[in-house]
Amino acid sequence: MDLSLFDYTLPKSLIAQEPSEKRSDARLLVYNRKNGMISHAQFKDIGDFLPKNVQFFRNQVSVLKARLFGKRKTGGLVECLLLNPAEDSNTWWCLIKPGKKTLNARYFFDENHYEANVLDTNINGEYKVRFNLFHENNVYDLANKLGKMPLPPYIQREKKDIRDKLDSERYQTVYADDNKPFAAAAPTAGLHFTNELIEKLKAEGHDFLDLSLNVGIGTFRPIQVDAIENHKIHRESFEIPPATIKALQPKGSKLRVAVGTTSVRSLESFYAHLSKNSDTLEQFFDKPYSASTDLYIYPPAKFLGVDAMITNFHLPRSSLLCLVSAFLEPDTTHGVELLKTLYNLAIKNNYRFYSYGDAMLIL
Secondary structure, three states: EEEEHHOOOOOOEEEOOOOOHHHOOOOEEOOOOOOOOOEEEEEEHHHHHHOOEEEEEEEEEEOOOOEEEOOOOOOOOEEEEEEEEEOOOOOEEEEEOOHHHHHOOOOEEOOOOEEEEEEOOOOOOEEEEEEEEOOOOOHHHHHHHHOOOOOOOOOOOOOOOOOOOHHHHHHOOOOOOOOOOOOOOOOOOHOOOOOHHHHHHHOHHHHHOEEEEEEHHHOOOOOOOHHHHOOOOOOOOEEEOOOHHOOEEEEEEEEOOOOOOOHHHHHHHHHHHHHHHHOOOHOOOOOOOEEEEEEOOOOOOOOOEEEEEEEEEEOOOOOHHHHHHHHHHOOOHHHHHHHHHHHHHHHOOOOOOOOOOOOEEOO
């Protein structure tokens, strides 16, 4: 399929620069695949569109405050985005700006907290950096103390911005597990849930089940080949605990709602493993299923583990847009045009787009 089919024009004014005043006050576009009905609501009213006894599968990974700032010996400023540990807790793969100057210097620092040596680079434009810390025990602790949230580039912020505190709170789900601080980006569909809304949905008989997928920076990379089938998607690690796996059976008894594309990819990767290896759910009742995935979902596609999904509005020419279009009309390519129709409707109705924007519920 041609990449141009997944393009659209978005007014800049609809790119959300800040979250809604309250998480659950975000708007919600609901599309029912069975009857084609489209509804407009607020996220706090999501329960009104659901049958009884829904299972929400949510990504509980925590976003690391991964943006660090330092300077070279010449005084030039350096921005370092932590991606993932390379060898140990103090050696990381990072994105660096300016990359070439910093690589040539092989060194940057913060005079009160660390020295950093640039050891290597790879074909993806990432840099291996070894941190020598003055006070903190490891880079995680350094990031928590000094770092800023790794907001995507379409959310504009200054180096020192009065919204830093807001971002630290709101670019994180309320159910994020602080013991899993590995995400380079937020699982944004979950940002709309408040603790009060979760408790309300639980009281109505719905269940919340956890998994974790370490969202990588590749989630923001656009597809850069003409034929979408030739795109190589980024690989991310994920884990599904036994309690969640036990809740997956029996199929069809409860509606499975994936909170975000990361939950979709986790569940579908797990079911692909079961199908390929003739494994059973029972094999993972006593141990978590841990793996990495480069599952790339695009039309036409089958979905084995997910019945419905919550998702934000995504960038044009992105793998996430391909996934959503595949989910709108499984086993066909008709979802591509349907996606355009829904996105044009959202634009016409001034929905807010991308990470801090509004949401869709696809039933």
